[in-house]
Amino acid sequence: MRIVIPFAALVLLASTAAAQHQHGKPGSAPEAFTASPAFGPDGSLWLARPMGDRIAALRSTDLGKTFAPPVMVTPEPMNLDWGPDARARIAVDLKGGLIVTFGVFQDKNFNGRAYFSRSSDGGATFTRPRPITSDTTSQRFEVAGVDPAGRVFAAWLDKRNVAKARAAGRAYPGAALAYAWEDGDADFGKTSIALDNTCECCRLGLAFAGAGRPAVVFRNIFPGSVRDHGVITFQNETTPGPVRRVSVDNWKIEACPHHGPTIAIALDGSYHVAWFTDGAARKGLFYARADSADAAFSQPRALSKPDRQPSRPYLLANGSALHLVWKEFDGDKVVVRWQVSQDSGKHFSEARTVAETADASDHPLLVADKQRAYLSWLTKNEGYRLIPLGDQP
DSSP: OOOOEEHHHHHHHHHHHHHHHHTTOTTOOOOOOOOEEEEOTTSOEEEEEEETTEEEEEEESSTTSEEOOOEESSSSOOOBOOOTTOOOEEEEOTTSOEEEEEEEEOSTTOOEEEEEEEESSTTSOOOOOEESSSOOSOEEEEEEEEOTTSOEEEEEEEOHHHHHHHHTTOOOOSEEEEEEEEETTTEEOOOEEEEEEEOSSSOOEEEESSTTOEEEEEEBOBTTTBOOEEEEEEEETTEEEEEEEOOOOOOBOSSOOOOOOEEEEOTTSOEEEEEEEEOSSOEEEEEEEESSTTSOOOOOEEOSOGGGOOEEEEEEEETTEEEEEEEEEOSSSEEEEEEEESSTTSSOOOOEEEEEESSOBOOOEEEEOSSOEEEEEEETTTEEEEEEEOSOO
């Protein structure tokens, strides 16, 4: 008999596990509070969810109202990466196979290791987690996705060249953007470096311009230690293209913003990016579009007023619709604002509030099944919510 569990009970289970794990350890690391969604080809909703010091996969067949008992992806406790831009992620391939990626801390200096685990039996069991790459220096903010041909691509921020430069007495700002393709279902192949000297502590955004053509948006380090955003689109599986700067915000900072960007590519090939900046040229949350992989980005459009503390944008291209959400503070509550475009981002609907909470919350995410797009949001007070979004406001 299949047992279903309301998500609120799962949140309580995770909180209990976290409390037990931290018992007698004052000052220990905070626990991650995230839930990353993906739909399977059969319409099932999957979540990758930290529960204390382990990662669980959860399945719902009623759009997040109830979930089957969690299946542990990590059989033993691990020192999970709890950074504000880190999260376990889940993707579903064209055959319904599941892949979960996540990061751990290797030491107290925030050197990380990126792991993955596979399920080929519909989430009943998962392979023992393995590192994505054999290098042990440091990897963080891994992201994985399935390209239109069904191959799994992973990218992350990698510190191997930092260690080499220091050993040779050379300076090396930031980290490197590294990538690998899955080699069958068993492992990832050779790791390659797409670009050196990127910002080392912000999430990556991933989309696909076609089979074998990932497009990655990231916070780069431009000359003068300016940490603005760039996009690399692969010309083919092994050839990263040049960096296209999204916007000249001139955020000069010798620190980690921990606030990464988001990207979507529409059916017409247009590119869409949203991001946060505290630069000299502009401050706050912004959106820009480009007609193609080679075109310049438009003048940035502000998504909110800086005094509303806008943050954590997310984009999703779903059919002819382009959805954009973000968080902001209305003076009393944290709210999620939503806009939708039907002309590839040239015009958007008026922003409106689609969810709110009075306590802690995860980043707002977007996910789509064969029918529509949804806001996926985990909050402390309300638990997990999957909120349907229309193609019109």
